[in-house]
């Protein structure tokens with residue numbers, strides 16, 4: 139295939155395709171030969187016990203971890219390393235909320251990610267930032283320091299940054315954790331907005347009670363892929379049991395390392 143004129147497979151348009159993905163830490167595999175295919179406009183719960191590899195999968199999708207085997211393609215194009223099409227929300231405790239910036243400053247960073255730091259901010263960039271702030275209902279808070287926001291508002295500020303970046307795939311690590319009921323409802327609505335805009339949302343999640351209310355599909359993970367598909371088909375008693383009550387597949391290298399929490 140010519141490098142200059144990549145041929146796009148029409149069936150892969152708007153799809154994220156993961157094939158045979160293996161990711162290891164110090165040669166100990168945390169993900170074993172994972173494969174799945176997702177489409178834009180879907181919201182997907184990434185489920186599995188502590189240490190199942192949920193964060194590892196999100197980080198590897200966003201290019202933060204090298205992969206040992208496998209391929210990731212989006213829109214039929216191989217994804218290698220960081221891409222502006224993908225936005226990543228780390229676990230809350232892994233974000234430095236004391237970083238001195240306003241909501242607006244944070245959202246502008248998303249825009250710069252898109253432009254490159256050397257480019258001048260233009261009218262259209264300001265508009266994109268305004269739009270993102272409005273979509274996440276942060277208009278009244280845009281001058282506030284991010285350290286002075288509630289947990290739910292901080293999540294929205296990060297989602298606004300991803301919107302300004304014009305990301306298509308939103309990789310969210312436990313976005314509902316630590317939010318009270320009103321903030322959860324609010325985030326739920328924001329995710330519905332994003333899905334309506336054709337974004338693909340993949341979120342690790344721990345509350346099995348809310349899965350069917352919040353998501354269209356599930357990925358059940360425990361070192362290896364247990365099952366993947368629409369909630370109604372795949373989120374079954376038997377699959378849940380298999381995911382949470384079976385010893386994780388540890389691979390030929392032996393037991394996985396203890397979890398960092």
Ligand SMILES: Nc1ncnc2c1ncn2[C@@H]1O[C@H](COP(=O)(O)OP(=O)(O)OP(=O)(O)O)[C@@H](O)[C@H]1O
Nearest residue numbers: 163168187188189190191192193194394395396397
């Ligand atoms: N930086 C690291 N170095 C070595 N091993 C790691 C590292 N990060 C994660 N691991 C191991 O990889 C495996 C998967 O961890 P990961 O954090 O992806 O799980 P998780 O499903 O996100 O867990 P949790 O639900 O607790 O957040 C675990 O066995 C963990 O101990």
